[in-house]
Amino acid sequence: MTALLDFARALEFAAHKHIDQRRKGVRAEPYLNHLSEVAFLVAEATEGKDPVAVIAALLHDTLEDTDASYEEIEQHFGAEVASVVAETTDDKRLRKAERKQRQIDTAPTASSRAKLVKLADKVSNLRSMAYSPPADWPLDRKIEYFEWAHAVVAGLRGTDARLESLFDRAYEDGLAELRGETV
Numbered sequence: 001m002t003a004l005l006d007f008a009r010a011l012e013f014a015a016h017k018h019i020d021q022r023r024k025g026v027r028a029e030p031y032l033n034h035l036s037e038v039a040f041l042v043a044e045a046t047e048g049k050d051p052v053a054v055i056a057a058l059l060h061d062t063l064e065d066t067d068a069s070y071e072e073i074e075q076h077f078g079a080e081v082a083s084v085v086a087e088t089t090d091d092k093r094l095r096k097a098e099r100k101q102r103q104i105d106t107a108p109t110a111s112s113r114a115k116l117v118k119l120a121d122k123v124s125n126l127r128s129m130a131y132s133p134p135a136d137w138p139l140d141r142k143i144e145y146f147e148w149a150h151a152v153v154a155g156l157r158g159t160d161a162r163l164e165s166l167f168d169r170a171y172e173d174g175l176a177e178l179r180g181e182t183v
């Protein structure tokens with residue numbers, strides 16, 4: 001009961017915080033589509049038994065991409081959720097290349113909930129990159145993105161076999177789709 005209420009509150013919070021954001025791809029999907037996909041993948045992986053992980057999945061980009069603060073998330077959703085969200089947030093004070101390297105370096109020591117959210121995030125991102133890629137990205141930049149995601153996920157393996165195989169499928173199908181563009 002209260003888990004469902006918390007879930008609905010987190011959905012409302014995320015929808016409100018990301019209200020003006022869209023994905024970078026040509027379809028410019030509402031940002032909330034990405035959050036619902038990540039939350040769904042985490043809910044499936046945990047068979048609906050870990051509300052903290054699912055709520056953190058819904059909120060995983062609020063610290064990085066909106067005006068939400070750690071304190072706000074902690075106050076509304078508790079310390080467990082806030083710490084998972086913090087673990088899935090890049091340090092924006094670092095330069096982009098450093099942030100990307102940091103994701104590779106910190107993946108193996110992340111908490112198991114953060115690993116699940118990170119894995120689901122990469123599945124969603126590769127799917128988007130394949131079917132709705134950013135219009136101004138050349139092919140080699142997209143392929144570089146796939147290889148980087150693959151390197152991050154290497155440090156997350158052993159978390160959830162099904163989610164890892166969904167990632168492998170998104171990686172292989174996505175690369176094939178991208179390479180098809182050049183034919």
Ligand code: ZN
Pocket residue numbers: 034060061121
């Ligand atoms: Zn994300």
